[in-house]
Amino acid sequence: MELDDVSQTIRDRFDARMQARERALPASRLAIRCCANAIRAIHRGEFDLAHRLMDEARAAIDEGLGAVASHPDIRYAGYLQDAQKEYAEARITEVVVIGGTQVPTPDELGVEDAPYLNGMAEAIGEARRRVLDLLREGRVEDGESVLTSMEDLYAVLVTIDYPDAITGNLRRSTDISRSLLEKTRGDLSVARVSQDLHDALERHARDVRGQG
Numbered sequence: 422m423e424l425d426d427v428s429q430t431i432r433d434r435f436d437a438r439m440q441a442r443e444r445a446l447p448a449s450r451l452a453i454r455c456c457a458n459a460i461r462a463i464h465r466g467e468f469d470l471a472h473r474l475m476d477e478a479r480a481a482i483d484e485g486l487g488a489v490a491s492h493p494d495i496r497y498a499g500y501l502q503d504a505q506k507e508y509a510e511a512r513i514t515e516v517v518v519i520g521g522t523q524v525p526t527p528d529e530l531g532v533e534d535a536p537y538l539n540g541m542a543e544a545i546g547e548a549r550r551r552v553l554d555l556l557r558e559g560r561v562e563d564g565e566s567v568l569t570s571m572e573d574l575y576a577v578l579v580t581i582d583y584p585d586a587i588t589g590n591l592r593r594s595t596d597i598s599r600s601l602l603e604k605t606r607g608d609l610s611v612a613r614v615s616q617d618l619h620d621a622l623e624r625h626a627r628d629v630r631g632q633g
Contacts, residue, residue, distance in 0.1 A: 442495050444484070455475065463547075502536045535589035539591055541577065548571045552567050
C-alpha cells in the first residue's frame with residue numbers, strides 16, 4: 422500500500438472516531454445536566470418533573486453509548502461514565518428521599534458497576550441534604566429513617582476493596598461518605614436531644630398549669 426493510501430486510511434479512521442466523539446460528548450453533558458436538575462426536583466418533591474428529566478438523561482446516555490459502540494477507547498474515556506454516575510445518583514436519591522427500600526441495581530439502571538457505586542456514594546451526600554431539610558421542619562424521626570438508608574448505602578461501599586483503576590477512585594468517595602455520615606449522625610443526635618428537652622419542658626409546663 423502506498424503511503425498516501427496509508428495516511429488516507431488513518432484519516433478516515435480518525436474522522437470516524439471524531440464523529441463518534443462529537444456525538445457522545447453533548448449527549449454526556451445533556452445527561453449530566455438533566456440529572457442535576459432531576460435531583461433538585463426530587464428535593465422539592467416535584468417527582469413528575471424529576472422522572473421526565475431522568476428519562477431524558479437515560480435517552481442521552483443511550484445515544485452517547487450508541488455513538489461510540491465501535492470505538493471502545495472513546496467509550497471508556499470517562500465522560501460517559503460520569504453521565505452514568507450522575508444517573509445512578511439521581512435514581513438512588515429518589516429512593517432515599519421517598520423512603521423506599523429497594524435501591525435499583527446496576528443492571529436495572531443500565532449502568533456500569535464503577536459509575537453505579539460512585540453514584541451511590543454521591544447519593545449519600547444528597548441524603549444528608551434531605552436530613553437537614555427534615556431537621557429544619559422538625560421531623561427528627563423522618564431524618565433518622567434517612568440516616569438508616571445512608572448507613573445501608575455506606576455498608577455496601579465499604580465492602581468494595583479493589584484498586585482505584587477498577588472502581589473509578591471509589592475509595593475517596595467512600596471516605597467522603599463516611600465523613601458525611603458521621604456529621605449527619607451528630608446533627609441528628611443534637612436534634613433528638615433538643616426535641617426531647619423541648620418535649621420535657623412542655624410536659625412540665627402543662628403539669629404546672631394543671632396544678633394551678
